[in-house]
Amino acid sequence: MKKTDIGVCLVFYGICAFFLYMTLQLPKAAQIYPLCVIALLAGLTTLHVINMIISAIREGVSSGLDDFREFVPSQFFTLLAFIVIYLVAMPYLGFYVSSILFMSASLLFLRVKLWQIILSELVIIALVYCAFTLFLEVRLPAGVMFS
Amino acid sequence: MSQTLSLMASGFVSALYPVNLLAMAGGVTIGIIIGCLPGLSAAMGVALLLPMTFSMEASTGMIMLGAIYCGAIFGGSISAILIHTPGTPASAATAIEGYQMTLKGQAGKALGTACIASFFGGLLSCISLYFFAPVLGQLAMKFGSPEYFWLSIFGLTIIAGVSSKSMIKGLMSGALGLLLSTIGMDPMQGVKRFMFGQASLYEGINVTCALIGLFSMSQALILAEAKIKQRARAAEFTDKMLLTGSELREIAPTIGRSWIIGNLIGILPGAGASIACFMGYNTARQFSKHKELFGHGSYEGVAGSEAANNAVTGGSLIPMLTLGIPGESVTAVLMGGLIIQGLTPGPNLFAGDTAKMTYTFFAGFVLIQFFMLGIGLLGCRGFAHIARLSDAILIPSVTILCVVGSFAIHQNFVDVVIMLIFGVIGWLARKFGLNNAAIVLALILGPIGEKGLRRSLLLSGGDPSILFSTPVCWVLIVLCVLGVLSPILMDRMAKGADKE
Numbered sequence: 001m002k003k004t005d006i007g008v009c010l011v012f013y014g015i016c017a018f019f020l021y022m023t024l025q026l027p028k029a030a031q032i033y034p035l036c037v038i039a040l041l042a043g044l045t046t047l048h049v050i051n052m053i054i055s056a057i058r059e060g061v062s063s064g065l066d067d068f069r070e071f072v073p074s075q076f077f078t079l080l081a082f083i084v085i086y087l088v089a090m091p092y093l094g095f096y097v098s099s100i101l102f103m104s105a106s107l108l109f110l111r112v113k114l115w116q117i118i119l120s121e122l123v124i125i126a127l128v129y130c131a132f133t134l135f136l137e138v139r140l141p142a143g144v145m146f147s
Numbered sequence: 148m149s150q151t152l153s154l155m156a157s158g159f160v161s162a163l164y165p166v167n168l169l170a171m172a173g174g175v176t177i178g179i180i181i182g183c184l185p186g187l188s189a190a191m192g193v194a195l196l197l198p199m200t201f202s203m204e205a206s207t208g209m210i211m212l213g214a215i216y217c218g219a220i221f222g223g224s225i226s227a228i229l230i231h232t233p234g235t236p237a238s239a240a241t242a243i244e245g246y247q248m249t250l251k252g253q254a255g256k257a258l259g260t261a262c263i264a265s266f267f268g269g270l271l272s273c274i275s276l277y278f279f280a281p282v283l284g285q286l287a288m289k290f291g292s293p294e295y296f297w298l299s300i301f302g303l304t305i306i307a308g309v310s311s312k313s314m315i316k317g318l319m320s321g322a323l324g325l326l327l328s329t330i331g332m333d334p335m336q337g338v339k340r341f342m343f344g345q346a347s348l349y350e351g352i353n354v355t356c357a358l359i360g361l362f363s364m365s366q367a368l369i370l371a372e373a374k375i376k377q378r379a380r381a382a383e384f385t386d387k388m389l390l391t392g393s394e395l396r397e398i399a400p401t402i403g404r405s406w407i408i409g410n411l412i413g414i415l416p417g418a419g420a421s422i423a424c425f426m427g428y429n430t431a432r433q434f435s436k437h438k439e440l441f442g443h444g445s446y447e448g449v450a451g452s453e454a455a456n457n458a459v460t461g462g463s464l465i466p467m468l469t470l471g472i473p474g475e476s477v478t479a480v481l482m483g484g485l486i487i488q489g490l491t492p493g494p495n496l497f498a499g500d501t502a503k504m505t506y507t508f509f510a511g512f513v514l515i516q517f518f519m520l521g522i523g524l525l526g527c528r529g530f531a532h533i534a535r536l537s538d539a540i541l542i543p544s545v546t547i548l549c550v551v552g553s554f555a556i557h558q559n560f561v562d563v564v565i566m567l568i569f570g571v572i573g574w575l576a577r578k579f580g581l582n583n584a585a586i587v588l589a590l591i592l593g594p595i596g597e598k599g600l601r602r603s604l605l606l607s608g609g610d611p612s613i614l615f616s617t618p619v620c621w622v623l624i625v626l627c628v629l630g631v632l633s634p635i636l637m638d639r640m641a642k643g644a645d646k647e
Contacts (some may be wrong), residue, residue: 006458030338034593048315070373103543110539138555
């Protein structure tokens with residue numbers, strides 16, 4: 001049994017509880033199908049818990065952190081923060097400006113050579129402009145500051 | 148019969164339009180690039196480029212996505228042969244013999260064999276697409292609400308098959324997908340369900356956003372979590388890529404056997420190219436006259452693996468196109484492509500005007516193989532350099548394409564947020580042994596099953612016996628049982644392949 005699976009089961013029970021609470025706010029006739037699905041998810045999670053207990057008795061408990069062996073928290077969370085800031089900034093700065101800033105920040109953080117940063121930005125921006133702005137005529141966010 | 152032949156002929160005429168030829172060339176090139184980049188998968192590539200097909204004709208869009216699919220499956224062999232790192236799991240077996248050939252200075256021959264075997268594997272798989280798909284489509288035309296309910300249940304049992312590590316976790320992922328599929332308007336009562344005040348969730352979670360998030364954004368997060376490593380330098384090669392007549396004759400039976408293996412595995416829901424390549428490779432070794440060369444650079448081994456994984460492509464399209472059941476992740480993404488074109492995957496694709504689109508796609512799928520052969524043979528040297536592209540550049544590039552792709556669906560920022568949420572869900576799912584393909588399958592099949600069940604019960608005045616009222620229902624029930632048992636069969640097949 002992996003210790004991390006305990007967290008997985010708790011999250012799944014949490015999801016069931018959350019959807020159950022919301023389902024009970026619906027009219028009676030509309031509750032049946034979601035309730036069946038919630039019961040299915042809760043049942044499968046319980047089955048997994050039983051499996052985990054059996055496995056813990058037979059084989060013992062492992063941390064389950066093997067999949068995180070190569071995990072570099074500082075790199076991952078910085079890049080995730082960059083992505084969130086990029087999305088928050090996009091309505092204000094517009095798609096192109098925020099994308100260039102996001103790419104520059106990410107590539108500088110990952111220590112990519114300057115000429116590679118410039119070249120990759122040019123390629124991506126040109127690709128998006130040709131495919132989405134010219135070909136698909138998508139109106140990408142212009143940004144409050146620039147409109 | 149004559150109508151089918153005329154549809155086949157008109158399909159080829161339409162597929163030869165310049166715009167379709169351009170889509171094939173572009174799709175195959177993009178697919179090979181994605182395939183040869185270790186860390187990027189065929190499903191991820193197709194999901195990422197799905198929004199590009201919005202404004203295209205349905206047939207052109209599907210041809211482009213099909214071209215990316217085939218290109219990516221072949222592209223994986225380039226990095227497998229030159230840098231001993233399979234670009235996609237489908238080329239894992241190719242790396243065994245392909246890299247040994249590279250070490251012996253025969254990289255060109257290995258790449259040529261991979262290209263030719265991929266071409267014939269893909270081309271032959273089109274035969275089953277042409278012959279089985281319309282027959283199954285005609286059969287599915289007779290389906291009513293109870294049959295559709297069982298069909299969706301059958302599709303959901305596939306989840307057990309696509310869950311490679313833990314069946315229960317796979318089923319839990321599927322149930323989570325089912326729960327997420329209830330978000331939106333209730334199809335019978337007209338009640339808003341779990342919409343969190345977002346009008347954009349009226350029609351439920353946009354499947355394309357979910358696909359981009361689960362397959363592409365999650366991949367960018369996977370790349371972001373590990374230390375960036377320098378990739379090995381691709382081997383330079385000077386030998387000829389084209390095979391001689393006698394070499395071609397020697398690999399012909401191998402290609403034939405791998406075609407049958409790959410095709411059957413493609414049709415089987417839950418299996419995929421990664422299993423097919425090993426089975427094709429093992430069968431090639433069993434029947435080879437030069438068994439001693441295996442493990443030391445056998446081009447028959449390369450041919451066996453590559454013909455099998457490309458033969459999967461045509462076969463895997465059959466259940467998706469005829470029954471609306473995607474058997475694995477790439478076909479689930481392709482199904483998303485059909486849905487955004489306003490088409491319902493299933494028997495309707497073989498009726499009326501839509502049949503012309505379907506046969507144009509079939510013809511396009513045949514022609515794609517020729518483009519794959521040409522572009523593969525001519526561009527291998529160039530693609531080999533692309534295989535070295537650093538993950539550091541891929542992370543922000545893929546993120547930007549995910550953002551712009553999900554925004555382009557409805558030009559709505561909520562879709563981007565949904566995509567990111569699914570990206571994080573997909574990343575967590577992969578880290579904790581859950582299954583993204585199962586979530587997607589349930590997200591797609593959930594509404595079909597719900598409508599089928601509730602309409603059936605409405606028709607029967609609430610009597611559940613309607614669900615067991617026709618022979619087709621019983622056939623589908625048997626298939627559901629087989630669907631649940633299929634993981635055991637797959638497990639045995641995989642173990643058998645490993646042992647050998």
